[in-house]
Amino acid sequence: MICLDSSKARAVAPAGGQPRVPTGRSDETRSAVEALQGGAHAAVLVLGDHGIGKSTLMEAVADGLGGQVTPVRLHGSPALRHVPYGVLAPFIVELPVEEATSQLAVLRVFWSYLEGERRTAGKPLLLVVDDAHDLDDATAGVLVELAAAGWAKLLVGAAARPGLPEPLLQLWFEGVAERHDLRPLSREQSAEVLAERLGPQVLPNVAEVLWEASAGNPLLLSCLVDDATSDGTLLQRNGVWLLSRALNSHGERLTDVVRRQLLRRSAAERTALNLVALAEPVSRSLIEAVVDEETVAGLIDQELLRVGDGPRAELRLWHTVYGDTLRNLISPARSLQLRQSLLRLMDREPVTAEGLLRQVSWSLECGVDVEDRQLLRAAVLASRLFEDDLARRAASHVKDPELKLTARSVIARTHYNTADHEAARDILEADFAKGQTVAGVLAGSLLWAAVLSALGHSPAEIMERAEALLRAGERLAAQNPDDAEGILTAVRDRVQTIGSMVLALAGEDAVEGGPDDAARSHGAGSDGASAGNHLEEAFRLALHAERLLVRGLPDSASSAAAAALAAAGADHDELYFLNDFLAVRAMTAAIHGGDWETAERLMGGFVAAYGPSLISFGGGVHTATGIILLYQGRSAEAKRTLRAALESLRVADPQQLFSVTAAMAFAAAADIGARDKAAGLLADYESARPAVSRYLRTLSEMAVVYGKARLDGSLGAAAEELDRLGQPDGGPRTAGLQFDALTFRLALGDLEAASRLRELKPGLQGRRAAAVCGYADALGSGDPGGQLDAAKACEAAGLWGFAAQAYGSAAAAYQAAGDTLRERMAASQRQRCRDRADSQDGAEADDEDSGLGLLTRRERDIVALAVRGLSDRQIAAELQVSVRTVEGHLYRSYAKLNIKGRDQLRQVAPD
Template identity: 25%
Template sequence: MTTGWQLLWRPAKHEVIASALSDSETSGVVITGAAGVGKTTLARSVTASLPGRTRWAACTTSSSSIPLGVFAQWVKPTDARDPIELLVSARESLLADGPAVIGVDDAHLLDQLSATLLHQIAVERTGSIVATVRSGEAVPDSVMTLWKDGYLRRIDLEPFSRGECVSLVESVLGGTLEELSANVIWTQSGGNPLFLRHMVEAALEAGTLSEVNGVWQLRGATTVSSGLATLLENRFDSTDPEAVTVLRLLALCEPLDINALVELAGEQAIDAAEKAHLIRIDRAGPDLHARISHPLYGDVVRRQIGTASARMLRGQIVTVLNRHTPTSAAGRIRVAQLYLDSDQTADTGLLVTAAKDAVSLANAPLGERLARTAFEREHGMQAAHLLSRALMWQGRPDEADEVLAEFDPDDLDEGQLVLWGIPRASIVFWSLGEAARAREVMELLRRRVSNPILRPMVDAADAAFTIFENRLSEGMAMAEAVLANPGAPKQAVETAAFAAGLAMPLAGRGGDFIDIAERSFDAQKSTDGLIRMLARYGEVLALVYTGELDEAEKHAVAYGEFSSSGEFLGWAVAKMMTALVATSRGRFAEAIPTTKQALAALNAETSLPWRLPGRLLLARAYAGSGRPDEADRLLTEAAEHSGPTVALFDPQVLAVKAWIAAARGSARRGVELSRAAADAAHRSGQFAVEAEALHDAARFGDRKVSHRLQSLAAVVDGPLPQLYARHAAAVADSDAGALDAVSIDFEEAGVLLSAADAAAQAAGIHEQRNARRREIESVTRAMRLAALCGGASSPAIRAAARPLPVTARELEVAELVAAGSSNREIAERLSVSVRTVEGHVYRACLKLGVSDRDGLAAIIREGGPRRHLG
């Protein structure tokens, strides 16, 4: 892995340095920047690209105390002690072959005599100089005057940007770096190339940075390599011990209120740490907070603190912080974590409250740790409830079920029964896929829970199960009753919103759910961050189905603002929102990597059911990109989540199969499967899905769905069903002008692939009517839109892009031949005789000037003879 690290090209800086070294008005450059930012690497790469010789000298702490120590190798052997004679000797050796480039690394460590020599060369312009100086260090006056007086041009080298960090790390890993992990790596390294390299190599060695389904993920705390630790430890060894004490405190609890830090360490120590650039003081409203100046400093200092010392220091911090009861979730979590690792004992109530906070913030691993500690201490139901939820979200249903199995429901009161029963039913239903067993638990709750505050929680959970069983009408009624109940607790409201959010958009009531989302989430504190994120997914789904794609994209971006590695599950749901919007637009080049990252983040010991909609999105994007085999593979993997507990997605599975068939060249089979998807959606009340599936059928050439779409346009929210109906009517009437018009409207609505399909279908009709100019215009439009979709493919686009002198059926047969199907397989797929297929193959070969099936397959795969559009 080490050999993979190479200089990340900085063309702008490279050009500035090279220009300064060849400029007759200056004597070179001085490059300043923090340690490890890449000053020396950049300087040496520039000098290596220049003609002539470069003489490099590297200053060290030991050489700084020796006159001409850094240039000692160029001083001729002599017993003389005259500094002038030594200067002359070094100068003559350095410039013996005429003007040269003199490189000085860490010039702030130059001894006085060496600095004088460098100053003379610069002033007299007898050579060019490239020097590096570490920012924040004292620099000899004779060196500093070089850039102050204009002899050297000063260039400040900044750390890498986030994009540069990601590019470098991905080039080393040879794969995609998860965006959430990239944020952590960039933040922790501060963009410092040296720190970045050490951090990544240490994470690879520790196994915290690993590849999952083609995506590299960082899970767990960042680590510091021994080499980097040694470098930073050497710096701390020469720093005021009081300043290091401040660093130790912040390494265990950051940030700290300045008043608390003064009480713990004293003002003098804080001043010393600030002057040494180890910490920084930030203002947050009226308060001042102290932070470590670079995240890796904290990692290194924590390595130096022994277990006993760390426990004692955390105990001291807790004592000070506890004088003011934390009022925020972050404050409670921080105090609880400090308690767990300190020499003091936390109140169990604090641990339970902090665990609830962690779960509400979608940080399941942290919620697990806090809840487990509380549960092991007192075995209370509230701690068990939180622990089971945290385990379920992380794909560990068996462990979650074991926690709840310790309780006998007959011994529980109504409140405890709800805390026990809802997660138990959820684990059994979604994680284990046992609908009947989950129903038994829910029946128990319905018999025994009558409290008007608790009953909505049972109803909301039941609504979610009912909707996932694809009983939409019943489930939506239950969810809406909870949402309309002013006395329903927050957890019930969130669960009901989650259930309604996955059902109402599919039922064609996206507009209704958008209103519900605004009411339900306004000023509401989340009780389960992941349930909240899934409800937000429903909000984006509603915006997509009502045609408000720009608004959907804004929401998806807003909900994706996660930075903590512990929140990767919520982050994954947010990425699925982004992929949903991109897929709906037809931007598959964006949707594919986004969905892959989401699926990798949802990887768990037991596959999470929330991967199913992500897999369907990815399969749809692959099929729309003309990659049916990859789409089929995804669909096969998605089959691990099937049956009554995910019946909600059955129509979508059929719709994806339709696109796979179309991608393989069988538009007819695509129509059949699209109609099957529409029928399945209609039976369950998924009217928006029905409209979408019928629209797919029209895009594949079906002329018999227009009236059905017209009736759906009256009951499904948003403008898209009307566009679908217009498109289908134009296909039925072979109206090229109407297809061109609806293509324009699809594009304005942001549904680019539908716009491309309509234009491509218009082109075919213009061709049949010898409307050459209109044909060219429609083809050009279709190709432009397909390009915007990342080179998307569909039967209509392929026909427009590769128009051949064959009939539609001959082309369909030819594409199946190119896909490797035998004549018998083609006959079975098209429901015709083998002799009919042979006839189509013969006529296609004759028209295309090839002699056999192999030639036919080759010409289809190569794109066929292009239409001359001149």
């Protein structure tokens, strides 16, 4: 941690007189105010890292005391640290020179000044002492004397290292001071800071990336936000804040802060910090050999450097975000000089991936030649860590013609990271099957197939073009007869893997319900693939998982997806995104089955494990969250989340999730009557390239049909279209798709779907299917008690929309039976579920149409039927409510829409 400049303008209380409490510090602020108001404590001590918010907290405490005290501010200074009473000089100018070293004389004169301030204000004194770690002991002793005598109370802030001067620390040991050690902000607190600074529409992956980069340090967080907004890295699109690329950690504000703090360091300390920044992680003994042990130990003690946990005692900067900033401040000539001083002492190459990247990057910055294989290794590692600039730089310096093919495939990978599939394709197609070795022939071939899939090419077309690999293999085998068998086996394995991959990406055969190949999926080495071809097995399992999902077996699909992840292993060189692809399959199965806990656990694991890739792959996490919310019936929140996901996917969409996200966002907007937003989202869907997976394409089409029916009330046509989508090509074994289609129909109020759901129920898996089909069973029985049980089951499954429908059905059944008490109870429960489903946590102030956005979900349903020309009695029958309920909702709707009656509804709610 570089010593951050904690001096800043005094915090100002917001209008209205209420002091502003720093985010995440309310407990410390309240406790400190109470301690200074009471009689038991003479001082409050605030300690923490530089930039952690000590000064802000102290000003909040002073503001919290209001007009009860007279604050007098002192500020420690490194320049005066060894000058007795140096910071008190402005207050003791009348002191004779011969008495300048007398504590009693200094105390008397300083007290005289303070007493004058107290008399003028007529209030007790509060000495606010910032940067107390830079006070000399003599000044600290004077302050302690004032506090001990009860002449003033102290509010003291200091860096945790080197800490408080001994006299001030003694106050805490004696129990007359309250101490607060400030910790870094948590992830949630950092998100609150960003929401306060930027507004509520900040993508979760933005908050995650900024929290990780700042390590929860408020000043660093502020610097990163300022620099990222200035250079366009952090930008706002359609009201949503997102990251367009990796953070630039050498922006103007952060650089200025670090530069000013480096000036306070000795020459030896600056050399040590620069060496670690350029070479981290680097052996402690190497840095000690260049500078000295005492300097390194001091930097470690002050938490400027940290020692790794490994056996080699490697040094790193305490805050990793400072690395780029420091490197940017070092001139190329000085960098080369430092590199040579360190290389003279090194006896081996870096053993860690991070060390290799730093050494290669450092060499390129200095203009030093690097061996081709080391460049290629660094380029591959950098692309996997989404350090795309370094990956391109290293790959572009490779000179060997054969290695250059692999290097160019790495450059293509960096384009794939940002969803620039056309640029990736142009590079890969130019080199496809052109190498003179097996490695050269196969270089980039898996990524080539993935790129073509993303661009909409069918598996059959891709495999036809992949025959060029077989021909290249035959050419190489003829040229190298001694190795012919191995060459042909390697090439055939790769073609086999490509075949399985493109089928898995497209979900081919899954929707049609093709033959069950579970045994083949679990059998390594089948169809000519070698026994060690783990990728082949992983892709076959992924395709099998999608087949199971289509058949309505999400629990089994989850197990298959987990098996695919296990079969794939952890290390994939060329196909680095394989785990991301498989994780999406696993999340899809969990969401379809209503296993929200598993889905959220998978998403949490994705965020934790793929920090560097959150900018590229984070949109998919938001898509999954939004679909969960939509399935739960929480449409307002779903719309906001899915719209935010769309903005992230516009920047990078490596999993090709944009169209399904737009379709689900359209359905959510239609659900809450946001016509203008729905129109824009439908346009997004219609202009997007369809999802690669046929299952997701089908699900997207269903969501669009549902949304259109929500908006125009065309229930009959929607039911017919949804049935067609649930049984594509008339194929059998699509119970999962049929369940999706019938669930959308039931959500539209189409009670005919209930009988079909009852037929499907025995063959379906998952908590979501059990709850929805239980509701369908209860509708068929007509038993209000059974409908209540079904409503509770939907609640337990987190399906608030269907729970409200089930409670409504029960209320109608009780009303028909004349049981008024139970009717009211069921109606109350229905309203509670609606309130939960209609939670405005996800609403946007300017998001709804000026008319229908004012109505509740039930009011919109009734208005839509009224616009279609149904009478009050017909609406009551359609929605299974009383005529009086319909009349009441219409009356309230007229008032909200500022119209006089039914004849004006079409003007504000057209078909």
